[in-house]
Each structure stands twice: as structure tokens, then as C-alpha cells.
């Protein structure tokens with residue numbers, strides 16, 4: 001039996017990973033903070049696809065939460081074959097408008113948890129000489145965009161570096177860099193989305209399908225949409241000062257209108 005552990009599995013991109021991997025016959029370990037929602041999702045996926053879905057309630061902004069997921073990933077009795085580090089969130093506002101405590105929580109969830117869970121998972125996978133890790137970053141990794149963009153840039157650099165270090169061990173690692181995806185992300189952060197053009201929105205299920213194709217192809221970086229691939233090509237050639245003027249505001253500052 002092949003097992004995948006998904007963090008942030010109750011909503012948005014994580015829920016799309018859960019649906020797709022369940023349809024593919026994976027057993028699942030679903031991680032998030034909301035136990036009721038996790039249980040409902042596990043039941044639905046079990047009933048629809050006949051797979052085993054385990055619920056692991058954990059807040060990845062806490063020591064106890066990260067430790068609980070590390071311990072599950074380290075299990076030799078019920079091994080995890082695919083880890084999807086997806087849990088994440090945005091903070092509304094620019095630097096000094098967001099509290100330092102909220103910035104540090106973001107680094108804990110986006111960086112420390114990703115580091116520790118990747119470490120726990122790959123140590124166990126290396127013994128079995130197979131496994132995969134998808135770390136969900138963002139195209140914000142490539143533009144000046146405060147702590148959020150910086151944390152996602154860390155995810156990209158970290159993932160590609162580890163992929164190189166573990167080459168030849170049978171473990172695949174890939175950083176997934178979505179553009180804007182219709183999920184609960186912006187609403188949870190209280191961010192307005194009126195200033196984001198319609199063409200920039202991606203569908204979570206299509207995103208996940210493209211990401212898994214990229215993982216199977218052995219890519220270490222996935223930007224799974226032609227629109228964003230083209231956009232990132234332009235970004236590479238644009239002076240950072242100009243880029244910062246546009247990207248640091250989009251979808252960050254304003255509340256719902």
C-alpha cells in the first residue's frame with residue numbers, strides 16, 4: 001500500500017492533493033488543525049475511493065504539532081511514501097503593518113516545519129530507497145514580496161538543494177510554485193482579490209494534476225501553468241526595483257471590497 005501524508009489537507013491545494021491521491025489509490029494521512037473537518041474529509045474520501053484515510057490533528061506553528069507529524073513520518077511500521085508539505089497562510093499587510101509574532105509564525109509553518117518534516121520523511125525513505133516530497137512554495141518566491149515571498153524562496157532553494165544532495169537515493173523532491181489559486185487562502189488572510197485579473201487565477205485540481213506529472217518526470221521545480229511559466233520568464237528579465245513596485249502590493253494590502 002502506498003501512503004501519502006498531506007499537511008493543510010482540509011482546504012484548497014491540500015484538499016485537491018488529497019482528492020487526486022485518493023483517486024489514485026493512495027492511503028492518506030491528513031494533517032491540519034481542524035479535527036472535525038479532517039474527519040469529514042477522511043470519511044468522504046474513504047467512502048468514495050475505498051482508501052484508508054488517517055486523521056492527524058496538528059498545528060504546525062507549535063512544537064507539539066511539528067513533533068507529532070515528525071513522529072508519524074518516522075514510522076517504520078506504517079511508512080509514508082509521499083510527503084506533501086502544503087500547509088501555509090498569508091498575512092495581510094506590508095512590512096511593519098504585520099506583527100512580528102505573525103511574521104515568526106509564518107517562518108515556523110513555512111520554513112521550520114517544512115525543514116523538519118522533510119528531514120523526518122527522507123531519513124525513513126532513504127532506508128527504503130524510495131519516496132517523494134512535494135514542498136508547496138509559490139511564484140512569490142521569485143519576486144520581492146515581504147516575509148511571505150522570502151519564506152517561499154527559502155522553500156525553493158531548500159528543496160532543490162536537498163534534491164541534489166539526495167540524488168541517487170531513490171527519493172524525489174520537488175518545489176511546487178503556483179500562481180494565484182482559488183482557495184480559502186486570501187479570504188482567511190482578509191486580503192482583497194479585486195485587483196487580481198481573472199486570467200491569473202488557477203484551478204487547484206488542474207494544478208495538482210500538472211504538479212504530479214512534473215514529479216513523475218523528475219522535475220525539482222514545478223511552475224505548472226503556461227501563463228505563469230511565461231510570466232516568470234518576463235520576471236527574470238525585469239529589473240527588481242520595477243518588479244517590487246508591482247508585486248509587493250498585489251493581493252496583499254487591501255481587505256475585501
Ligand SMILES: NC(=O)c1ccc[n+]([C@@H]2O[C@H](COP(=O)([O-])OP(=O)(O)OC[C@H]3O[C@@H](n4cnc5c(N)ncnc54)[C@H](OP(=O)(O)O)[C@@H]3O)[C@@H](O)[C@H]2O)c1
Nearest residue numbers: 008010011012013032033034060088138180181183184185
Ligand atoms: N492560493 C494561492 O493563491 C496560493 C498561491 C501560491 C502558493 N500557495 C500556497 O499553497 C499552500 C496551500 O494554500 P491554499 O491556497 O490551499 O490555502 P487554504 O485554502 O487557506 O488552505 C490552507 C490549509 O493549511 C492548513 N493550515 C494553515 N495553517 C496551519 C497550521 N498552522 N498547521 C496546520 N495546518 C495549517 C489549513 O487547515 P486548518 O485551518 O484546519 O489548520 C488548510 O487546510 C500554502 O503553502 C500557500 O502559501 C497558495
